[in-house]
Amino acid sequence: MSSSSHWRTRRQRLALVGEQCPHCQAMLFPPRDICPSCHGPAKEPYHYGGVGSVYSFSEVYTAPDAYEHYAPYVVALVQLEEGPLLTAQLTDVEPEDVYVGMPVEMVTRRLRAEGPEGLISYGYKFRPVPERVAAH
């Protein structure tokens, strides 16, 4: 990603800002200009709480460029409490401990670095919520 692309998406990537459609109340993340449910303009920011649960997960052994030295790592579809699904890595967790339904919360972490001189990409990852996982 370019630096302007990082800048453009900083709210959603660093603060989980999505939208709530003012017409049909659909909860949207990531944000988009047109609501996929009612097709009306969707430009009302909504700050997600950052808490959700694992909808599905995978442990990646063969990684794309720039992610190889993190492998193996766990990626997941996370369902936010407010409804939307998003795609993110899980962190601070052993792969064998992950399960569908695991409670997780958003943290800001380094996603990748473009070499020693290049941009460092930060964004959201999710980690287990310890007090809620213990009940599993």
Next chain:
Amino acid sequence: MRDVCIAGIGQIAVGEHWDRSLRDMAVDAVVSALNDAQVERPQMLFVGNMLSGQLSLQENLGALVADYAGLRGIEAFKIEAACASAAAALRLAYLAVAGGMCDVAVACGVEKMTESRSDRVTTALATAADAVYEAEQGVSFVALNALLMQRYMHQYGYRREDFGGFAVNAHANAAGNPWAMFQRPITPEQFATARLIAAPISLLDSAGIGDGAAAVVVMPADLAGQPPRKPVRIRASASATDAVALHDRRDPLVLDAAALSAGRAYAEAGVGPQDVDLFELHDAFTIMSALSIEACGLAPRGHGVGLAKEGAIALHAAHPMSTMGGLKARGHPVGATGLYQVVEACLQLRGEAGVNQIKGASLAMTQNIGGSGANVFTHILERCW
């Protein structure tokens, strides 16, 4: 709209073609399709391709392939729809001919993958996904399918091993296909113990990437001729889209675009899923087979895997699938795959499928899926002589 036929087919074996370039392979497929159709010069060429810009630093494929195929001067286009690029090229050739804009169009699919480092290819394939909200999170294309498979197993109570039937069937059929990349059978035990790429997906859930090119000549039915030519009628050509990102889907375990495009194709052809003699489905991963089968109405939701477990997809069973090896074992040169499916369906309908011939096959369906289900093309083909 005019009735449209596939008047000629061409393909090269899928494999590691270190001696043939991107353009060489495309030209081989185009020229053999033109020879098969006994046509010298098409008016339009549609080249399906996904990765040439990224892996070969070559775009402008329409003009390049037209020139090297000796067709300088004709209209030519590169068509991109991720792994469905080749079926998208066929769809446009079909529209051009059916709509009366030209009488001879060629659809070609080509991909060159094996001369690039595997992490480059992994990165390039991930461009089929949402660059900001999927790929930037470190999610490979395999991992997206793994997320689907894990959820499917959780929701419907399957184990990894239950998906093995798709891969075992594909490899059994590839053993009889001289154009296939992996012409050897595998056992359920090999499937169960294969190396994981992105859990729960292993090497043997996944189609092997390769170099390849396939092409067809598309003509109006009244000009396509009679035997010794063996025209195959395009009874339906349909496509539909869905959200690119998995997390933006109505329900990740339902391929809405596959269901829409299959539904449109059935309506256009006036047939149903049970009328189809063979189905070349998009078995890039075993989970995609299950979801495609369900979307096409061949099994209820959550039961797509059952078809493979019960052996219902074998060559001489009720619903033959991947009859020449599928993406899994014929190989998956991504932007060419959709036309391999169509060429293979034509071989079956022409009675030229060799030891894999399905006796009396008269109606075939192909489905080519771009991305994790974002752009889906369904064609229904019929023997017409």
